[in-house]
Amino acid sequence: MTGSATPRSPLLELDDLKMHFPIRKGAFRQVVGHVKAVDGVSLRVEDGETLGIVGESGCGKSTLARTVLRIYRPTGGEIRYRDRRGGTVDLAALSGPALKDIHRDLRMVFQDPQSSLNPRLPVIDIIGEVLSVNGIVKGRELEHRVADLMRSVGLRPEYMRRYPHAFSGGERQRI
Ligand SMILES: Nc1ncnc2c1ncn2[C@@H]1O[C@H](COP(=O)(O)OP(=O)(O)O)[C@@H](O)[C@H]1O
Ligand SMILES: [Mg+2]
Known part of the structure; x- marks a missing residue:
């Protein structure tokens, strides 16, 4: 070459x-x-x-x-x-x-994630909302996508139906 x-x-x-x-x-x-x-x-x-x-x-x-x-x-x-x-x-x-x-690409990860995560929503809905609002994925595919994303940042996808309070501070930042 x-x-x-x-x-x-x-x-x-x-x-x-x-x-x-x-x-x-x-x-x-x-x-x-x-x-x-x-x-x-x-x-x-x-x-x-x-x-x-x-x-x-x-x-x-x-x-x-x-x-x-x-x-x-x-x-x-x-x-x-x-x-x-x-x-x-x-x-x-x-x-x-x-x-x-x-703003699809550039985001802040806040020091105190507690204030940016809705405590009444399970993690699958919190992450899923971002994906569906931006029209990235819908329906059944959403759950797979959320699982992939969780895995990619070292979170266990089995926990996707848990609420933010069940995660540590560092885990909440990754969510
Ligand atoms: N919206 C604002 N209006 C006026 N002054 C501001 C505003 N935001 C920050 N400042 C001032 O700018 C300087 C830098 O603040 P900041 O960026 O919060 O510092 P750091 O994050 O390094 O602690 C400080 O003097 C702060 O008072
Ligand atoms: Mg500061």
Whole structure:
């Protein structure tokens, strides 16, 4: 073989990302300054990589994550993400339905999963809801799919009819 393969673009690449929150004061809510919660972050994540962000409380870790997921609209910079079709999109510039599509792929796993799992639903319904709402699978196939997903993160599919309280904290995060 001759030639070299075109290098694949990173899965996720942040370029000079900024998230500044306005500080407002007085009766007219005048902007008197900004909290520069995220101020020029650049990084890349390749396929299969896990990246840890470490820092003191209040240094901007959560804001960085929320900005990448576009819970906030960034003040500046780019969030280049390689999507399912292999094309690179700038999440910082997306809006409307295009943003909703992205949330099929990019999600938060909260530190306290207790608050994001309905305690009255068995695990099969919790995981199944995500699959059916997104139109991924329906009906009888759903149970197989839930079992596969549970297995893939080291949970026992036999427990799919149990409720969230019957799982440990780490297991609930995986759910
Ligand atoms: N929605 C917001 N509006 C204004 N300031 C915010 C907002 N969210 C976070 N901040 C401020 O941004 C800074 C970073 O906060 P945060 O991202 O929660 O830090 P960390 O997760 O590293 O503890 C803090 O000074 C915080 O008060
Ligand atoms: Mg935080």
